[in-house]
Amino acid sequence: MVGGSTRLSAQTKSKQAPVAKTKAVSAAVLANGKKVYTKYCLACHMADGGGVQNMNPPLIKTSYVLGNATKLIKVILNGMSEGVEIDGETYTNIMPPHGFLTDQEVADVLTYVRSSFGNKAPAIKVAEVKAARTTKK
């Protein structure tokens, strides 16, 4: 996936951070993403993204967070109700669907997660979220 030029469609009007080797994310996106995270995600995944042993998966450098963008978006949209293994561990709690979030909120919160907790992965764009909503499960 190409980072630089495709970022523009997901961003707000705020100034872009200087682009170095790793592509920085705008402060506004991070702030909005953190707001969404605090309201909808923190209760289970915790302020440090570490989750809860045996119950709620961590969001720290897992294959889900760092991997395929569409798969990750679908976790937000559809929740997770099957006992999938995440990097060798299983977690018993169900994640409910969060499709009620706007495309912008989904993009921003995933970008926030992918830029936090030690994660470094490309931002998620609104267009990707829109597309993910229409594809089959």
Place this chain on the structure above:
Amino acid sequence: MKRKFLWPALLLSGAFLTLYAFKSISVLPTPDPDNAGLVLPQGFGALKVAETGAKPRHIVVTPQGTIYVKLARVKDNKGIMVLQENKDGKAQVTGGFGDYPGTGIYMKDGYLYTSSNTEVFRYKLSDKNEVIDPTKPEKIVTGLKMGRQHETKSLVLDNDGNVYVNIGVNSNSCQEQDRGLRSAGIPGCPLLDSMAGIWQFKKDKLNQSYGQGIRYASGLRNVVGLDWNQQNNQLFVMQHGRDNLNSSWPELYNEKESAELPAECLYALKKGDNAGWPFMYYDGVQNKKIVAPEYGGDKKKEADAKYLDPAVAFPAHMAPNGLLFYTGNMFPEKYKNGAFIAFHGSWNRAPEPQKGFFVVFQPFKDGKPVGKWEIFADNFAGSPEKAASGRVDHRPCGLAQGSDGSLYVTDDSKGTIYRIVYNKK
């Protein structure tokens, strides 16, 4: 007897009698210099009995110093770990058996009872309380429902040949969408017919399932810590209360209210009791049974009076994983027949500080709680900051009483087994 032999003979027999008397007095092990990192009341000490390198849940300690712990996950394909104590109180792993995960383990009348997440087994014990044949348990219960969450089957026996098994429900509050935003409760919550309660079976019949058992008590979301009160011959359970009041009902509950509701409840049970899940929760601030938001509650509406009131209401979300009525003679008199409760520690209090990670004591008299509970063994977390963040060193889970009246505590996070002793000095 010749005179020159008299005194040596008297001394020898005196010594022999003295040593013989000491044989039945157990020697207290020396606590660790830092009391294993725990904070205890005056006169108490603690030592780390073993580091199991596994996830010990509930625990049995025999008079011979054999320790059986049920492991949450199998280790080297064994779900029950066996240890043997030395004179200094430390124990070595001597073996293991049972290829299933689970929590429940209990010793009664020559048998060791254990459970996986769907079945209950028992192993015959020798007169030294060793499992005679670990490869041939009797399967006494089978086919118990398990879903995701609340799947473990804690158990305890009474004095009349019955075993009581927790069947937790695979739901937080019986919503149409589990833990979903503003998701309503399923009308009548049909899950109650086979989960969310305590089921009673016979201790000695093979292959019992729902058809052969009795739903002894209902409306209990998940019970991990439970015990039989020998003083008044009654079953007591600790319920894990529901989560997600704020995340599911943000218009009704803010984060602080969600962190402090509902109470973790101790219930004194009789056959046929209904503790009210999912239709109500216990508000430990108002001290009222309140209708759950899933079923039309508004934080204030009181629930039907038919639902059980708790014997004691504890702070929310602390996760009671062990319950033990103390019957020993080592601890001071006030502890006799009272209840120790191991609180595993919360997660659903975030973003408020987490709470728990300690063992509390609730005094009892004649089978009823009397007076306020107090924290008994603290600092499993490692520090107040660690406790507040929930990122803790140890998490207390199971409780057992040694034959000398010591209190054993398991930690299923790092795998430590602790022993707490009282030194009268």
